[in-house]
């Protein structure tokens with residue numbers, strides 16, 4: 307009987323199983339750098355205050371909303387679009403209402419198109435940072451404070467910010 | 480060319496046969512018994528998968544929904560790919576569970592697949608089982624090749640079929656664990672509250688596609704590299720020449736395997752990638768055409784001015800070279816990012832991968848069956864029936880898959896049980912081709928069974944132009960193939 311000598315044949319499968327999981331942080335870092343999956347950045351108010359203002363430029367920001375899994379919510383932007391000056395801080399709101407007779411918890415997930423613009427769209431405050439709890443039939447406006455980075459490439463004049471509102475009750479129970 | 484000599488100085492007292500009865504097949508460690516089991520299993524799966532494919536083609540014979548309900552239709556399309564050793568029973572059983580089979584295509588994309596009913600854990604565990612089975616099989620192959628070559632059998636003297644399996648085994652070892660990781664993430668997303676692919680918890684479903692195709696692209700070479708090896712054995716035999724460019728074949732196979740790890744996102748050009756990403760994956764994908772072109776060139780050059788004869792294995796091998804190349808060309812078209820935006824998820828893609836897998840991989844496997852069947856059974860197969868099998872298969876496989884290019888270019892999407900009326904004619908032609916091809920395969924079964932039961936005796940050499948150690952032993956090969964150890968000079 308020969309002894310089994312090719313230990314690399316055991317090591318490779320184990321290492322590659324780990325590599326599959328390693329792709330998760332690699333992908334997230336890659337997306338942070340490139341804005342690949344439309345995930346927006348967040349910065350502090352202090353950081354937002356020191357951005358240069360570009361007074362001659364106007365960028366159109368459009369707001370849209372979507373629901374997931376036939377969730378029993380009303381969810382929509384209160385303002386459909388705004389003309390903004392890059393570097394200045396703006397505030398807008400989305401409204402959400404729970405249509406059911408029970409407590410509900412929702413989570414909004416943002417996405418920006420075009421994807422190249424995602425890293426230039428920064429929020430200093432957002433209802434999407436935390437889960438939102440609603441009492442039965444409660445309706446309320448939720449604030450969003452954002453600033454468009456003046457370094458936004460010149461060829462981009464319109465940004466679309468989309469929020470998908472997920473029902474996360476099942477994750478909590 | 481290698482010369483072989485057999486050392487007869489050993490005693491033959493240890494030459495015992497297999498244990499009698501069914502237990503032979505359960506407890507065997509004999510490589511030929513295990514190989515026989517694998518081959519019978521594959522043949523049964525070939526017919527079950529083919530039967531399901533015919534149900535799909537029957538449904539698509541006319542627009543509208545006639546035969547199966549759409550949900551069942553989608554399950555079929557998943558099943559016919561994933562039926563593989565060991566996992567298959569578990570996977571098939573999901574068809575009868577609450578909520579039916581898997582809710583997705585064979586690529587098991589979330590969030591769709593997570594809507595599967597009771598079947599989801601069975602789907603995932605069956606993928607785990609067949610992953611373990613593949614990895615164990617691959618370790619066995621690599622260890623055998625590294626440790627147990629005959630004296631004098633250096634790496635660069637190995638038959639190309641062995642070389643392509645050696646490289647395929649490494650691909651399996653490297654990518655099956657990645658798939659296992661991806662499906663484990665699906666499992667924990669569904670049952671243990673993780674959010675790898677769930678946007679509500681900060682995950683991203685597109686990431687699944689990256690991980691899946693990091694496995695999925697090398698997987699397509701796992702399917703085709705052994706076919707390359709088979710054809711590289713058969714063409715020299717019936718051309719009565721040495722294989723043209725042996726070492727370039729080895730290096731081409733290795734470079735295809737390497738490139739397969741850096742092209743995966745060509746399956747996802749339309750998900751929204753940065754321009755540099757699309758360009759990178761487009762060019763690396765097109766680069767694969769270079770080593771593949773080397774191979775096709777070498778096969779054709781081997782035939783050039785050879786004393787060719789056209790027995791059934793050779794016919795299937797030549798059919799492979801021509802029709803695999805057709806699939807390769809449509810693959811090049813799909814590799815171009817801007818063009819892929821039009822072709823993505825249409826029947827053009829279906830035509831492409833069926834050309835490389837049916838008249839590609841399957842023709843090569845059938846060629847191998849005919850080539851080695853006399854060595855396996857000790858009898859010659861029925862050459863007339865074999866040739867009939869080849870011509871019927873070739874004619875009908877083209878009737879089946881060629882029209883799919885046209886409906887694909889015209890915009891018919893894949894994975895649908897119904898379609899717009901203007902696609903009807905081509906779909907009917909395809910369905911007729913499918914039934915013709917399906918019934919032609921019964922001839923294969925007839926040939927194999929006839930050959931096992933009798934026929935003219937095969938010589939040890941079997942084919943006039945065959946070279947290699949297996950042709951130096953008796954037909955059928957003795958239970959312990961090489962009792963005296965062969966020496967390769």
Ligand SMILES: [Cu+2]
Nearest residue numbers: 696743745746
């Ligand atoms: Cu691929």
